[in-house]
Amino acid sequence: MELWSSGERKQQGGSTCSWCSALGALGFDMAEAGETYEQWKAWPGSGQNSDWKRELQAKLSADRTDVDECALISSIVNEKASLERLADCRLSLSRAMGRSPCCEKVGLKKGPWTPEEDQKLLAYIDKHGHGSWRALPAKAGLQRCGKSCRLRWTNYLRPDIKRGEFSMQEEQTIIQLHALLGNRWSAIATHLPKRTDNEIKNYWNTHLKKRLAKMGIDPCTHKAKSDALSSADGDSRSSTNLSHMAQWESARLEAEARLVRESKLRAVSNPAAILQHPMGTAAASPSAAKPSLDVIRAWLVKHQPAEHGERSDLESPTSTLNFTESRLLMAAAAGRVPGNATAGGYQGGENMEPEIRIDSFAGFSTEHFLASSGDGEAPWLAEACGWGQFGAGFTGMLLGDKNSDCCGDSYANNGCVPEEEEEEEPVDKEELVEGGENKSYWNTIFNSINSSSSSTSPRAFYN
DNA sequence: AACACCTCCAACCGCCCTTGT
DNA sequence: GACAAGGGCGGTTGGAGGTGT
Numbered sequence: 001m002e003l004w005s006s007g008e009r010k011q012q013g014g015s016t017c018s019w020c021s022a023l024g025a026l027g028f029d030m031a032e033a034g035e036t037y038e039q040w041k042a043w044p045g046s047g048q049n050s051d052w053k054r055e056l057q058a059k060l061s062a063d064r065t066d067v068d069e070c071a072l073i074s075s076i077v078n079e080k081a082s083l084e085r086l087a088d089c090r091l092s093l094s095r096a097m098g099r100s101p102c103c104e105k106v107g108l109k110k111g112p113w114t115p116e117e118d119q120k121l122l123a124y125i126d127k128h129g130h131g132s133w134r135a136l137p138a139k140a141g142l143q144r145c146g147k148s149c150r151l152r153w154t155n156y157l158r159p160d161i162k163r164g165e166f167s168m169q170e171e172q173t174i175i176q177l178h179a180l181l182g183n184r185w186s187a188i189a190t191h192l193p194k195r196t197d198n199e200i201k202n203y204w205n206t207h208l209k210k211r212l213a214k215m216g217i218d219p220c221t222h223k224a225k226s227d228a229l230s231s232a233d234g235d236s237r238s239s240t241n242l243s244h245m246a247q248w249e250s251a252r253l254e255a256e257a258r259l260v261r262e263s264k265l266r267a268v269s270n271p272a273a274i275l276q277h278p279m280g281t282a283a284a285s286p287s288a289a290k291p292s293l294d295v296i297r298a299w300l301v302k303h304q305p306a307e308h309g310e311r312s313d314l315e316s317p318t319s320t321l322n323f324t325e326s327r328l329l330m331a332a333a334a335g336r337v338p339g340n341a342t343a344g345g346y347q348g349g350e351n352m353e354p355e356i357r358i359d360s361f362a363g364f365s366t367e368h369f370l371a372s373s374g375d376g377e378a379p380w381l382a383e384a385c386g387w388g389q390f391g392a393g394f395t396g397m398l399l400g401d402k403n404s405d406c407c408g409d410s411y412a413n414n415g416c417v418p419e420e421e422e423e424e425e426p427v428d429k430e431e432l433v434e435g436g437e438n439k440s441y442w443n444t445i446f447n448s449i450n451s452s453s454s455s456t457s458p459r460a461f462y463n
Numbered sequence: 464a465a466c467a468c469c470t471c472c473a474a475c476c477g478c479c480c481t482t483g484t
Numbered sequence: 485g486a487c488a489a490g491g492g493c494g495g496t497t498g499g500a501g502g503t504g505t
Contacts, residue, residue: 112473112499134490150491151474186493201494202472469503476496483489 109143113152117142121149122157155198162194166203174200175208179222 109117124140130153133146142149155161166174170192177188185197185204192200209219216224 110475132490147476147491148474154492155473183494197493198473205495206471465505467503467505470501472498472500474497474499476494478493478495480492481490484487 108137108145108148110148113144113156117144118152118157121152125153125157155196160194161196163199166195166207170195171208174204175212175222178204178208178219 113121120140120142121136124136128139130136130150133150136142136146136149137144140149144152173191174188177191181187183201185201189195189197189200212219212222218224
């Protein structure tokens with residue numbers, strides 16, 4: 001007997017077969033996977049040669065002469081053994097439908113973890129490492145799927161996780177990085193030691209986002225809501241630059257992440273190599289010494305214009321930057337800027353932690369590229385430095401400008417230019433012209449992100 | 464006290480990318 | 485190159501606890 005083609009059971013395309021009805025009646029959600037007879041027949045997991053199918057077929061063959069087919073199926077699947085096979089079958093269904101569950105979900109526990117489960121997971125990983133997450137639950141004696149175990153470990157049980165209140169410094173960093181990177185929580189998390197992306201995401205959604213909104217700042221664009229309206233009129237330079245930074249930093253972070261992965265692999269095979277460099281992981285090889293360089297070079301190759309001139313076609317889904325601005329950043333990061341402004345120029349001393357930091361930004365100080373703009377080496381820098389009002393308002397406010405109270409319209413309109421000198425970080429009034437705001441802004445943002453122990457209080461934000 | 468509503472965050476879901484075969 | 489498995493990521497959800505009425 002050919003189980004699936006017994007004449008009348010064949011359905012016209014799209015309709016549900018008797019099997020599906022029978023199985024559905026037994027509590028299997030056949031509609032969920034969109035099963036039809038044709039699909040069922042085509043699924044690899046339900047092929048004629050699979051063991052469960054042969055077994056079922058044998059039972060059917062023995063009895064079907066005088067028993068209603070569906071009733072027979074029901075009687076069979078009611079047996080425990082058959083149910084188990086149906087569970088397998090259901091898994092095959094999901095896989096074949098393009099969904100690949102992380103594990104067989106039948107009988108697995110969901111929801112909050114108990115202390116006992118945590119203990120099991122911790123004990124297992126402590127002893128064996130996690131290895132394959134999919135295989136872990138069975139080995140550790142957990143009724144969980146591997147994905148659930150991985151999440152529990154990475155977001156909660158890992159020993160190097162800091163829990164509890166976020167410090168002001170951490171909040172600043174999150175906001176600044178969010179302005180640059182958007183909702184790229186994992187990228188943001190790389191700059192917040194011991195914090196998980198999930199925790200940062202939750203904190204943003206439950207605290208920071210609301211706080212910004214209360215202050216009249218759009219948490220998505222990091223601009224004053226009124227400014228968002230006015231920028232639609234034409235002056236979109238600020239957002240353009242912001243988008244550009246996001247694009248640039250995004251690419252750089254990806255390169256960094258890749259290098260860290262590679263370094264980790266190298267560390268396994270040659271731990272000594274790590275120790276030879278003060279920055280540890282990120283500089284374990286010559287290629288890793290300048291983490292930003294590869295991506296910048298690649299970008300330059302891709303977008304290098306024939307002549308030094310404006311280019312307006314360098315766009316991405318998230319950016320409408322012009323070429324001068326992008327080249328400024330790329331060149332600075334690639335080491336074309338005088339001084340020690342090398343891309344990823346790890347200048348940290350012995351005490352620097354081997355964690356990912358925005359060291360390319362530390363080297364990419366505005367001091368360097370502003371100073372270089374007049375020395376003839378990069379004449380286009382001076383041109384490029386006229387960056388409009390980028391960032392002078394919102395982030396400056398967050399970082400503790402004395403005039404940070406000027407949220408909303410005022411900062412949006414005038415760039416929140418300080419009227420008095422800042423006590424902790426005096427603002428040279430000369431900086432306020434010819435790109436001075438930018439210099440001040442970027443120095444502040446880079447310093448703030450890189451500083452592990454800032455004493456500056458972002459007053460307005462916490463008022 | 465009881466109920467409704469709100470806040471928060473651990474956990475889940477589904478998509479996508481990478482890696483191995 | 486095609487495919488499957490593993491894992492990472494961002495968005496969303498559900499329920500516990502807190503707060504207001």
